[in-house]
Amino acid sequence: MSVPATRLADLPIRDDLRGREPYGAPQLAVAVQLNTNENPYPPSPRLVAAISAAVAAAAPTLNRYPDRDATELRADLARYLGHGLTAPQVWAANGSNEVIQQLLQAFGGPGRSALGFEPSYSMHPVIARTTGTAWISGHRGVDFGVSPDNAVAAVKRHQPDVVFLTSPNNPTGTALPLAVIEAVCGATSGMVVVDEAYAEFARACAPSAVTLLPKCRRLVVTRTMSKAFAMAGARLGYLAAAPAVVEALLLVRLPYHLSTVTQAVARTALAHAAELLEAVAALRAERDATVTWLRDEGFEVADSDANFVFFGEFGDTHVAWQDLLDRGVLVREVGPPGWLRVSVGTPAEMAAFRHALRAVVSDRHRAAGDV
Ligand SMILES: *Cc1c(COP(=O)(O)O)cnc(C)c1O
Numbered sequence: 001m002s003v004p005a006t007r008l009a010d011l012p013i014r015d016d017l018r019g020r021e022p023y024g025a026p027q028l029a030v031a032v033q034l035n036t037n038e039n040p041y042p043p044s045p046r047l048v049a050a051i052s053a054a055v056a057a058a059a060p061t062l063n064r065y066p067d068r069d070a071t072e073l074r075a076d077l078a079r080y081l082g083h084g085l086t087a088p089q090v091w092a093a094n095g096s097n098e099v100i101q102q103l104l105q106a107f108g109g110p111g112r113s114a115l116g117f118e119p120s121y122s123m124h125p126v127i128a129r130t131t132g133t134a135w136i137s138g139h140r141g142v143d144f145g146v147s148p149d150n151a152v153a154a155v156k157r158h159q160p161d162v163v164f165l166t167s168p169n170n171p172t173g174t175a176l177p178l179a180v181i182e183a184v185c186g187a188t189s190g191m192v193v194v195d196e197a198y199a200e201f202a203r204a205c206a207p208s209a210v211t212l213l214p215k216c217r218r219l220v221v222t223r224t225m226s227k228a229f230a231m232a233g234a235r236l237g238y239l240a241a242a243p244a245v246v247e248a249l250l251l252v253r254l255p256y257h258l259s260t261v262t263q264a265v266a267r268t269a270l271a272h273a274a275e276l277l278e279a280v281a282a283l284r285a286e287r288d289a290t291v292t293w294l295r296d297e298g299f300e301v302a303d304s305d306a307n308f309v310f311f312g313e314f315g316d317t318h319v320a321w322q323d324l325l326d327r328g329v330l331v332r333e334v335g336p337p338g339w340l341r342v343s344v345g346t347p348a349e350m351a352a353f354r355h356a357l358r359a360v361v362s363d364r365h366r367a368a369g370d371v
Contacts, residue, residue: 016129023126028330032345032352035332037170037198037308039230040345041279047272054264066260069250073263076270077238081223083210088243092258092266096197096224096237101127103220103239105252107162107191108133115160117146119336121170121195136160144172144302144310148183155187163188166195167209168202171334171341173304175206185216191245193220198306200228200280201287206305210240217242227307228280229269236266283307287344293354297361313338320360327356 009018025036043051074087081090093099104127108114113134116124125135138154140146146165155163163184167176176194185192194209202208209221220241226232239245269276287304294301294311302310314320321333321340329352332341342353 016132020129023123025332026330028325030325030328030330032329032349032356034308034343034345034349034353035330035341036232037227037306037343038232039227039279039283039307040343040349041230043230043269044275047269047275050268050272051265054268055261058260058264062260064260065256066258066263068256070258070263073258073267073270074238076267078240080270080273081210081240083213085210085213085240088246089213090238090240091246091249092236092238093253094235094237094258094262095226096195096222096239097123097127098235098257099222099237099239100124100193100195101131102249102252103191103193103222104128104131104133104162106248112161113158114162114164115154115158116164116166117151117154119144119169119171119334120164120166121197122334124164124166124195133162140169140172140174144169144174146176146180148180151180151184152187155184159190160188161190163190163192164195165192165209166197168196168198168206168305170197170306171308171332171339172302172310173198173306173308174302175202175305178207178209178212181209181212181219182216185212185219188218191218191220192216193222195222197222197224197227199223200277201284201307202305203284213240213242218245220245225266225269229273229276230279231266231269234262234265234269236262236269280307283344286347286350290342290344290350290353297358308332308341308343310339310341312340314340323360323363324353324356327359329353329356 070092073092074090078085078087078090093102108131110132113136114128115136115138117138117140128135136158165176165181181194196208199208212219220239222239225236290309291301291304299311300313317333317337324331334341
C-alpha cells in the first residue's frame with residue numbers, strides 16, 4: 001500500500017509561511033543572462049590558479065572546524081574597506097543576505113519592525129518576515145529618490161527597530177546622498193542598515209556610508225563580494241559597524257557558519273582586488289553607455305550607480321520581458337509595473353540586448369500599424 005505524498009499544505013508549517021512563494025529569479029539556460037546583476041567576467045586563469053592553490057592548502061585541515069570568527073578574513077576586509085577600519089568593526093557571512101538575516105535575528109524579531117523605501121531589494125521584506133519582523137513599506141519619490149524629510153517623517157511615524165536604506169538601490173540604481181542617511185540616523189533610536197551591495201559601481205558623486213560610521217553609532221553598512229568581486233558563487237557578504245554590533249551578531253550566528261573553504265576563497269579574491277576592480281571600471285563605462293543608448297531610443301531611464309539599468313515604460317511589462325526572452329535575452333521583471341531591469345554584461349551581451357530590444361520595439365510598431 002502506498003501512502004499518498006505529503007503536500008506542503010498538509011504540513012504543520014508556520015501560519016505566516018502558508019501560501020508564500022520561494023524567492024525565484026528564473027535560472028534559465030538562455031544565451032544572454034542579464035537578470036541577476038552578476039558580474040559577467042569569470043575569474044581570470046591567474047585567479048583560478050590562486051583559488052585552487054588556496055583550497056588545496058586548506059583541504060588537509062578540513063577535519064577541523066573553521067575559524068569561528070574568521071579573524072584573518074575580517075582583517076583583510078577591513079583593509080579593503082579602508083577609512084581606518086579594523087577587524088572588530090567587520091563581520092562576514094555567507095552572502096550579505098545572511099548578514100542581513102543575522103542583523104534581523106539580533107535587532108528585529110517578533111514584536112519588532114523594519115522599514116524600507118520601495119521599490120527596493122525584494123529580500124529585505126522576505127528576510128524580515130522569516131525572522132518574524134513586521135515589514136513597513138515606505139515610499140520613494142520622484143526619480144526613485146528618498147528625501148531627508150520624507151525619510152525622517154516615515155521613521156518618526158512608524159518608529160521601526162531597523163531601517164533599511166539601499167544605496168545604490170536595487171532595482172532602480174539610485175544612490176542616496178549621505179545627508180539622507182545622516183538624517184535617518186539622527187531620527188531613529190533603532191538600527192540603520194545601509195545596503196551597499198553595489199558600492200563599487202557608484203559614480204564619484206556617491207560616497208560610501210562607511211565614512212559616517214564614526215558619527216553614527218547604530219549605523220551598519222553591508223557589502224558583498226557577489227557583484228563587484230565577481231564571486232556570487234562563493235557566497236561572501238560582510239558589514240562594517242561598531243564592534244558592539246558585531247558582538248550582537250555573535251549571539252545569533254550559527255557556530256562555524258563560514259566554512260574554511262569560503263574563507264580561503266574570499267581571502268584569495270581580496271588579494272586580487274586590483275585586478276577585479278579593473279573589470280568594474282569597464283562595467284561602469286558599459287553601464288553609462290547603456291543609459292545613454294536607452295535614452296536616445298526614447299526610453300525613460302533611471303540614473304544608475306550600479307551594474308544594472310532600470311528602464312521603461314512598457315504598457316505590459318511581462319509581454320516585453322517575454323518578447324526579449326524569445327529573442328534570447330533574459331532581463332528582470334521586478335516591478336514597479338512598466339519597468340524592466342537589465343544587468344550590465346559584456347560588450348557582446350549588451351549588443352545582443354540592444355539588438356533584441358530594437359526588434360521588440362519595431363515589431364510592436366508594426367503590429368500597431370504605425371510603421
Ligand atoms: C545582490 C544583492 C545583495 C547580495 O546578496 P548576496 O547574498 O551577498 O549575494 C544584497 N543586497 C542587494 C541590494 C543586492 O542587490
